[in-house]
Amino acid sequence: MAVIVVIVLAVAPGDSDESTTPAPSTSITPKASQEQPQESQGERADLVRFKLDDRSEAGITNIWLVWTIKNGSSEKSDYSWEWEAVDAGGTRLANGSQLETDVQPGQTAQGEYPTTLKGVKGMELNITSFDRTASY
Structure with missing residues (x-):
């Protein structure tokens, strides 16, 4: 059985945050949340949590976003x-x-995705762009 996953990404022009935000390897908190009140952060404040989750066990590497x-x-x-x-x-x-x-x-959505990473120690997780667009 073969499984094929296709993700199409459409980004509309407009507000975007093209900055790179470094964070600890296990968790990422948008930099703006530490510097400004949430209402002035814009769409980037909607990413409440983004981290690497090391689910490795029995010598098998298994790291997820x-x-x-x-x-x-x-x-x-x-x-x-x-x-x-x-x-x-x-x-x-x-x-x-x-x-x-x-x-x-007002809704909260959670997601996860597997990676090919071999470990999380000494690693930084950066967001290089983030966009919110109206859904139709």
């Missing part, structure tokens, strides 16, 4: 973001794009 989105807008929204994992020397070990769709106003 996990996230929580809370829609702080007044309309149904789609979210897309790009991320990278880098080692202490700044070498990129993995990168990818994530998508969360049809999140209702």
Whole structure:
């Protein structure tokens, strides 16, 4: 049995945050949340949690990305973001794009995605772009 997964990413022009935000390897909190009140952060504040979850056991590496989105807008929204994992020397070990769709106003959505990473120690998880668009 073969399983094929296709993800189409459509990003509308408009508000976006193209900055790279480093964080500890086990958790990422958007930098703005530490510096500004949440209402002035915009769409980036909707990414409440983004981290690596090491589920490895019995000598088998099994590391996942996990996230929580809370829609702080007044309309149904789609979210897309790009991320990278880098080692202490700044070498990129993995990168990818994530998508969360049809999140209702005030609703919380959680997701997870497997990685090919071999460990989490000494690693930084960065968000390189983050966008929220209206969902139709």
